[in-house]
Amino acid sequence: MMPIDLDLPRDPADGLAAVVELRRLADRLEDAEVVRAVQDGWTWSLIAEALGVTRQAVHKKHAKRLKGLGVEPRRG
Amino acid sequence: MFERFTRDARTVVKAAETHARGLGSPTIEAEHLLLALASHTPPVAPLEHAGLDHDAVLAALGAARDRSLMAVGIAAGDFDLPPAPVTRHPRFAASAKTALARAVKASAARHDRRIAAGHVLLGLLAAEAGTVPRALAAAEVDRDDLRTSTMAWLDAT
Numbered sequence: 293m294m295p296i297d298l299d300l301p302r303d304p305a306d307g308l309a310a311v312v313e314l315r316r317l318a319d320r321l322e323d324a325e326v327v328r329a330v331q332d333g334w335t336w337s338l339i340a341e342a343l344g345v346t347r348q349a350v351h352k353k354h355a356k357r358l359k360g361l362g363v364e365p366r367r368g
Numbered sequence: 369m370f371e372r373f374t375r376d377a378r379t380v381v382k383a384a385e386t387h388a389r390g391l392g393s394p395t396i397e398a399e400h401l402l403l404a405l406a407s408h409t410p411p412v413a414p415l416e417h418a419g420l421d422h423d424a425v426l427a428a429l430g431a432a433r434d435r436s437l438m439a440v441g442i443a444a445g446d447f448d449l450p451p452a453p454v455t456r457h458p459r460f461a462a463s464a465k466t467a468l469a470r471a472v473k474a475s476a477a478r479h480d481r482r483i484a485a486g487h488v489l490l491g492l493l494a495a496e497a498g499t500v501p502r503a504l505a506a507a508e509v510d511r512d513d514l515r516t517s518t519m520a521w522l523d524a525t
Contacts, residue, residue: 302439309436309502313444317437320449357453 326354330365339365369472376485380404381468385458392452395461399429399499401468402492405485412485414517418509428507432499435506463498467491478522486522490515 322343329339340350358364370378383404388396405412407422415421420428437444471491475483492500493515504511 305497305502306436306439308497309432309499310440310442312499313433313436314440314442316433317442317444317447317449320452321447323453324449360453 323354323357326350327358327361327363330358330363333366335365369468372472372475372482374482374484376408377471377483377488380408380485380488383407384464388458389455392455393458394455396458396464397461397499398463398467398492398495399425399503401464401488402500402503403429405489405492408485412489413521414486414489414514417517418507418514420507420509424507425503428503429499431506432502436502463495463500467495467500470494478519480522484522484525486518486525489518490522493518 326339329342334342336351336355337347340347343350370381373381380401381404384396384400387400387403387407391400393400403422403425406415406420406425411421434444468488468491471483471487474490474494475487478487480487493511495501501511504514
């Protein structure tokens with residue numbers, strides 16, 4: 293993977309489209325990494341700390357989905 | 369707003385939500401309207417003639433996504449991510465609302481009484497930036513040609 297070179301001449305259309313796709317990619321990456329973290333024994337609190345958000349936010353966003361996947365963290 | 373939509377156009381709008389849900393999108397975007405049009409039966413003739421069925425649009429969206437990420441040095445294939453989970457209640461986002469507002473405008477500009485699937489397509493084609501024009505470019509479909517054939521199709525139906 294090449295480092296992001298913000299000096300490369302680029303049509304802003306490409307850059308802006310990249311922003312959109314990076315946000316979507318980040319969301320999917322978050323979904324996948326939260327599952328991995330829980331499977332590794334992370335608590336909601338620690339996941340929240342890693343993401344820089346509140347425990348409530350992480351729980352609200354991911355708990356139901358993980359439950360549906362049959363993945364549950366330890367209490368915390 | 370939807371009172372003046374034809375049954376086909378309403379079906380397309382509803383189908384867009386289904387496509388958004390299936391793709392795991394939290395929002396309904398213009399691209400989901402395009403997918404809905406491309407999946408519609410009977411087929412939307414201008415899309416059919418441009419080779420844009422559902423699979424072609426999906427492929428074009430993927431190609432455009434990969435191209436956009438590559439522009440900042442990211443190879444999407446490097447991320448071995450599971451597919452996005454189905455979302456339950458995606459909400460209409462700006463791109464879809466704008467496309468539909470433009471569909472209404474397109475109908476008015478043509479002095480057509482109702483807003484049909486063809487107008488929804490015109491609304492999508494009015495976008496100069498964003499995912500839909502980039503997907504069309506990835507599919508090597510000329511926006512102006514598609515707009516012309518859509519107008520002709522609306523004239524004929």
